[in-house]
Structure formats: C-alpha cells, structure tokens
Amino acid sequence: MSKNNSERVAVKEGLATPEEVAKMSWAKTPEEVSRIRTLIIAGVGSAILTASSLYVALRMGALPWPSIFAAIVSMAILKVFRTNLNEINVAHTGMTAGALLAGGLAFTVPALWMLGYSETPFLQIFIGALCAVIIACMLSFLIRDLMIVRLRLPYPVGIATFLTLKAGDVGGKKRNTLIISMLLAGIVVALRDLLGAIPATIIFEGLMIYNIFVGIGIYPMAAGIGYVIGLLYMGTWFIGALLSYLLIIPISTNVLGYSLDEALGFTRSLGIGLIIGGGVSIIIKAVIDYFKRVKFSLTLSKQAVGGGKSFRYILIASIAILLVLTLGGVLSVFSAIIAILGVIVTSIMAATVTGQTGIDPMEIFGILVLLFAMAVIGGIPLTEGVLLAMLVASAVGIVGDLFNDLKAGYLLETPVRKQVLSELIGGLVGAVIGVLTLIMFVNVYGLNAFGPDRFFVAPQAYAVSIMLKGIPNVTGFTAGVIAGIILGLLGIPAMTLGIGVYLPMIITVPAVLGGLVRVYVDRKYPKYSEYGIIAGSGLLGGEGVAGVIISLIYFILGR
Template sequence: MDNGNNRAPWRGQLTLRGAIIGTIGCVIITASSAYTALRLGALPWPIVFAAVISLFFLRLLGNASLNEANVTHTIMSAGAMVAGGLAFTLPGAWMLGLANQMGWVQMFLVALCGTVLGLVCTALIHRHFIVEDELEFPTGTAAAETLRATEAGGSTGARLFWSMGLAGAYGVLRDALGVVPTMLAQLPIPGVSFGIYNSPMMLSVGFLVGFVPLAFWFGGAAAANFGLIGAGSALGLWSVTSAQGIVSSLGMGLMMGSGIATVVKDILPQVGTFVRQARQDAPGEKDDPQSLVSGSLRTDAGIFGVATAAVAVLACLGLGLSPVASVVVVALTFVTTIMSAQSCGQTGIDPMEIFGLIVLLAVAALGEHSQVRLFFVAGMVAVACGLAGDVMNDFRAGHLLGTDPRAQWLGQALGGIVGAVVAAAVMYALVAAYGPGAFGPGKAFVAAQASVVATMISGIPSVPAFAIGLAAGIALYWAKLPAMMVGLGVYLPFYMSLTAFLGALAKLAYDAAWRRRNAAATSGTDDAERERLFAEHEQNGLVVASGVLGGESIVGVIIAFASVIMGLAA
C-alpha cells in the first residue's frame, strides 16, 4: 500500500483512471441523492458504498492500492452532499410560489459558491479536527475499515461483510418491502416524538461515538423534551407549540454558540500562526504531509483569499445579495462549517439545513427581505456544510489509511464541482417535469427539510431562547464540555437521540461482557498484554459497527437508484 512516502505521493493516489471512475460514480450518486432527499426527506451517507465500488472497479483494472481507492471514493461521494444542501433548502422557495425566480443558473451558482466555501474552510480546519483532535468521524472510520477488510479478507473481512449484509437486508425489509416498521415503541406524548428509530445505522453511530458524549447528547434531549416541552406545557407555562419553538431556538443557539467558541478558542490562534508562517515562509513547515497549507504559505493564502473573494462577488452579481450580506454569508459560513465538521466528527450527523437557517436568519436581521435571496443564502451554507461533512469524513478515512490529504482535497474539488452541475440540473429537471405543486408535506416530493426552511423564513421562533442557547453554548465549550452534543440533543427529534443512546449502552454492555468473560484469562498477564487484548476486542466491535453502518448506507443508495429508475419510468 502506498503510504505517501514517495517523491510526489498524491500523484500515485489521484490517478487518471481513479478520476474517471470517481467522476462517473459522482454523477450517478449525485443524481440519486437529489432525488432521494426530495422524495424521502432523508439522505444516507454514500461514503462506504462509494469506497466499496471504487476498490472493486480499480481492482478490475489491476494494481489498485487502498490510497487510490480512498481518493477515488472521495471524488465519487462528494456530489451527494452538494445535492443534499440544495434539496434541503431551495424547494422551500417553490412551496412559497417563487419558482419563477429560481432557474438552473441560480441553483448552480448557489451550489458552486457553497462548494468553493466548503473546500476553502475544510482545507483550513483539516489539521485541527483530523490530526490534533482526532475526532471519530464514524462514517469515515467505517469507510477505512471497509477498505482494509476488503483488502485483508479473512475473519476481519468476513465479519465486516456479514454485518453489512445483515444490516443491508434489514434495510430492504424496512424501506423497500415495508415488512418491518420504521419506528418502534412509539408513545403519544404531546410535542415529543417518542420512540425508537428502527435503524441499525443509528445504533451503530451511538456504539462508535461512545457513552460519555452520548450521555450529554441524550441529557440535552431529555431536558428539552420532558422538561421544556412536557413539564413546561403541563404546568401551563406555555403551549406545546410555543415550547417546540423554544426548544428549536435553544438548540440552534447552543450549536451556534459552540461554533463561535470553537472559532475564538481554537481556530483564531491557528490563524495567527498561519499568518506569521506566511510572513516567514518557514521552510520547516513546507513538507508537512498532514497539512493542506504547507507547500507555499503565501501562495496558499493567496489562492484561498481569491476563491473566497470570488464567492462574495458571485453572490453579489449572480444572486443579487448586497455587498454587506455577501461578506456576512462568507464569514458565517466559515463558522457553520466548523460546527458541521465538529458535529460529524462527534456524532456522524450533519444538520446542514440548520446551519443554513442560522445564517439565513442573521442575513434577514441585517435587512435582506427578499425571500428568494434568503433561500439562496440557506442553500449556499447548507452546501458548504454538507460538503464539509463529506470532506472531513473522507479525511478521517485517509488519515487512518495514510492517504495524502492533498490528493483527497483535489479529488473532493473535482467531485464537488461535478456535483454542483449535476445537482442543479436534476433539481431543475424535477421541478420542470412535476411542477412546484409537487413539493411539500403530503406531496409527491415531501422535501421535509426545505419545508422547515420555508416555515422559518419569518424569523427565529423564540429570540430569548436563542440568545440563552448562544451564551450557554459558548460557556459549555469554554468549560470543555461538549456543547455541540447538548445542542444536537435539544434540537433533533427525541427518537433519534434515544436510538443513538441505546447504541452507546450496547457498547457499554459489549465491553462489560468481554471483561467478565476474559477476567480469568487476563488475570495473570501484564498491562501491555491486557491492553493489546482489549484493543483487539475494540477492533472487532469497530469492524462490526462499521459494517452495520455501511450496510444500511449502501442499501439506502441502492434504493435511491431504484427510485430514480422507477421515477423516470413512471
């Protein structure tokens, strides 16, 4: 395997054949992702699926390495989240009767601006989250384990693919055949979506993330749903509807506060170091294989600066935003991209449309009253955050496999731009074919997230709750507590938090069972041997959980392909 130690490591990892395979796959996955996000209101990560397909086709051509497959699947999966960013925001404008103000050109510019901002931001934060903090990024970890197991074969490969197969079969029974329900143990609690999400993938996320982070996540969910909504409405403090607005505003504030604190505490000091290094052009930093901005700091700063300025100009001239609004969007996209990366790293979840809403509301507060332009803002931010989630997951997989991050970033740029073209084209084709009336709750294309954006376009439901959440998010992060996890628990539907927490409890039970079973066998061994045996146990659990996560993701993409084909045939 090429670990990036040769003279120009990325050249052997970003290959012509890999670029061709990745681009073809990107077109297919992007198209199906746009359709799925609009039709089903959900979008599974396609990274594991892309990893398997990439290695398969590269092996057919011979002499494939894991690094080449890693870069190829980076290209292949990039457009999916670009499509998600558009599908989760822009159809809200169609629901409000603004379809005639939004053509393919505007949708493409939204996707292109978001893609460029996402690429610039992830290049700057790559080292912090991947190398220094070493966040889990469960989907990226699953992709790396999938590639390793595919290459290694044996018991590890068998364990991975058996778990993938079982999870995939379960996904078919649930989503394609309707044999098993999507929700279990539902209870009619006013204002609270109580139940267990019948998703092996969601359980595996909790298993991979672990108990302590999930305890904060679940604590936020319990306090918001049973405290603010349940107890608050029962005591007559507010209605259930008002309580739901308070909770959503509080959750957005917590996530926003966490993002701001991350920028101030962790990112801005690195910017100062970056500037000082740029002035000195320190040769000692030039060949750092773990940095995306180390080749020539002055050149890199210039390229990123020009790209960011170009986005601001495009937002002004192409989308009609004011200069002030364009600058604010660019600045806040950097903050929300960091929030997105942190959320994906800790939970595997990327609430991209929420970050788009946050910036949309900020721009609206500055005096932008054109509804269609506010949708453009939400779309740009959602695309940037969606792409950031995909990029950082791919970086995590590459870090585990020893892939050169520059090859991955270039591959992501290729896939992101291709995805911008395809996603805009598919969106335009669907609204042209079915009409704006086909989009919305109860319609052929539910576009659930975009419906929320359309509803929220009038403003934050509870400004005081948002302000409290903002302050609390900053304080929690400064106290070294996972504010983002708490915020996700407050904002997300309770059934998602409960299911992830059950996955974390399964991890506790799995570890406890191993300790009881091996207590006698390890009693006479030294600490190093016990640590080795426990690491092997951890690896086995990681492989199975990754397979479960990947199996459901792969089936989700396959069902998306089938939906596209049946939709075209109908």
C-alpha cells in the same frame, strides 16, 4: 516514488512501523497514483454517496463523515486491479466530496419550502453548488501546507482513514461486513416503505393523552448513526430527547397550561439554539487554539494562504465566481461579495475546527455568514438568504472533507494535486446529482414533507428558515444559544444535545439502541469494535441508498 521505509511520513508520525510500511503497497510512479479509472470510480462513488447522504441528512438531521465507508469501497473495487494505496486514496477522496455537498444542500435548501415557497430556483441552486465546489477545492489546496505540515493539526478522521487503508483488509471480513449490513438495511427499508410489510413506527398511544410522545421508528440508519457516533454523543442526544419529550412538553401543557403548539415552539427554538450555540463554541475554541499555534500579526491571513502569489489566485478566482453568481441570478453583487469573503474566512476556520475536533459545523458557518449579511445589507430577500447560506455551508463542508482526505494523503505521501482534482470531479458530480435528487424528492414527497414532524425533519434547514422569518420562541432560542456556548466550552457536545431536543423521539430511540449496542460490543468484544463501526456505516449507507432507489421508483411511476 520509492523511499527508505524509516523515512516514510507515517513512520515519523508514529502511525506505522518500518515493518508495516514494508508490507504496504506504494505507487512507484506518479502515473500509478491516478488513472482514468480512478476518477471514474471517484465520480460514480460520489454520485451514490451524494444521493444517499442527502436522504440521510434530510431524514436524520445528521451526517457522519463518509471517509471510512468510501475507503473500504475504494479498496474493494481497486483491489481487483492489484493497485496501490495511493490510487485508493485518490479514489476515496473524490467519492466523499458529494456527501458533504449533499449536507450543504440538505442543511439549507429546504428552508425555502418551510418558508412557503412553491417555486424553487433549482438552476441557481446548481450554479451556487458548482461555485462552492470550485472555491472550496482552491482554498483547500492553498492552505493545505499551513494546516497539515506547519500547524500539524491532527485531523482524527484523516488518521482513522489512513489506519483503515493501512490495515488493507480488502476483499475480506471488512468488505463482507459492509455489504451484509447494507443489504440488511435495504431489505428492512423495502419491507417498510415499498411493500408495507412492517410498520415505519411503533407509537405508545396511551401516553399521547398526556402529551407524552414516545415511540420507536424502524430506521436502520438511526441505529447505524447511534453506533458510529458512540456513547458520549449518543448519550447527550438522548438526554436532549428526554428533556424535550418527557419534561418540557408534558409539564408545559399539563401543569403550566401552555398549548401544545406553544410548547413545541419553545422546544424547537431551544433545540436550534443549542445546535447554533454548540457550533459557535467549537469555533471559539478553534480560534483560540489557532492563535496559540500561530503568532498573531497583520500578516497572519497572508501566511495562511501561502503568500502573495496565492492571494492573486484567490483574487482572480473570487472575481470569476462573483461574476458567475451575479450573472447567474444566484446572489446580488453585495450578497455575493459577502458570501465569497465569508467562504474564505470560514474555510480557514473549518479546516482548523475539523483538524482539531473531527467536527465541521458547516451549517453554523452558513448561518453566521447569513446573519452577517443581513446585518450589513439591512435586509435580504428570503430566497437569496437561503442561497447564500447554501453556498457557504456547502463550501466549508467540502473543505472539511477534503482536509480529512489530505491528512490521509499526507501520511500516504499521495500527490496533493491528484487528490484535489479527484475532489473537484467528485464535487462537480455531486452538484449535478444533488440537485436532481432534491427535484426527485420534491416531486415524490411534496413541498410539505420538509420541516418539524414531517418526513424530512431537516433541523438545520429549519434553523435557517427561522433566522429569516423569525424565531417561534425568542426566550427558548436565546437560552439555547447561551447554554450551547457554555456547555460546548465545557466540553459537552451541545450540538447533539440540541438535535435530541429537536428531533422526534421515534428517531432518537433506535439511535440510542445503536449506541447501547456499541457500548456492549466495545466492552465484551473489543476486537470486533472496528467491524461494528463498519456495520453501522453500512446500515447508514444502506438505508440511504434504498431510500433513494424507492424514491426513484415512485418518481418513475408518478406516485
């Protein structure tokens, strides 16, 4: 696998110099790219990231890409074996798979409990998750050349991952920064949730008589998310919170005479509408750009998957998955057909959106396919609707994740098959751990812990639930969708605006503080900006891991 330094892809792409390439550790043989230890590390890492990401996504309604986190952890572990960057690339590819599958579960499954279901079809959820992993990996493999080589989509997260690996600061400051921030978050969570030594929230009770609900939560992961996503997204998140909690709710109740429940119904519907509208705007822009890049014709879809042989593979796999979904009791035949076709179409869209923007609105894809199925079938059982949305959201989430890693692999010239195999293993491990973690959360916190103003706010799952049972305030929802599409097309991140409108202020305030710290560090100490992002990722991951451990302790103790 040796090559002249000036001929390396990273050099041709302008992301490395021949001198930098000469200092990088490259695999000399295919055997050095992936070993048994590589896949074991990927699987174990995926298990940890699955559980922690599920906790974070349910609590925060957000899930930043775990690629940088996984890259640093993979480097830190594999450096002990004096390995190469290609093996590290393969290991972190599998690590991140479970995190995005966790997002697919968190963004959809709790809708069942919000709809009042007490019997949860965990076996069917597991089967659906497995199918999502398999079809996502297959489709990503088939359209990889189109998206990365022919269309040359940038995949900013993939490039950032490559640059992190290129820097190769393993066993040094970056690793220590990550470990310290994770430990700090874990200590805070233990003091808060396990020992009760510090409060979870500080509420300004004097304002509550005016229906102004302001406070601050002691949430390290919120501060971490605020730091990682930066000023633009955090600013719109904060504006959404101000709009909801300092304007709409107080004015509606104190001036216009609406009840608090009516005001909350409006803001929640508005927030969900903004999230959906913002996601739709991202898809619209991606589709427009896609057709600008690729000449539209009746053979476009065939080009996208690489020709007739690939179509045969997709057909065979689709039939197999159709049988599994129907015989496994996950979906009816018609719903399964729509779900599979929906996954194929939305996977191409997700790969495009992620490549252009670094954002994968996975829950929006799930909701859109769900709405299409409801329109075509004319009525769909609630459980089946949630499972359909889960299958689509999980699949497109994994597609977006894998393409970020494939972009990094393209720049590192890592064999594609090795990466896809690692993603498949990580995803399958994630399916097992994700469902088990959900079972644990339900047993520890109860079915009523999911929904607006609950322990697990899960806004995306709430969106799925209102699509199935009815929207609390149609006017607010419609206004949100329209505003979200318009704002999104104007370049304003409407999805984070909607999250701010929906989420409690106690989550928003620490996130804003994290964003303000990012602004300060970037301006005063720019050379430490990258370390700040790593620390933010550590706070995020640290609280996620600690939250899962504490939940496991309570589960074992029967609390």
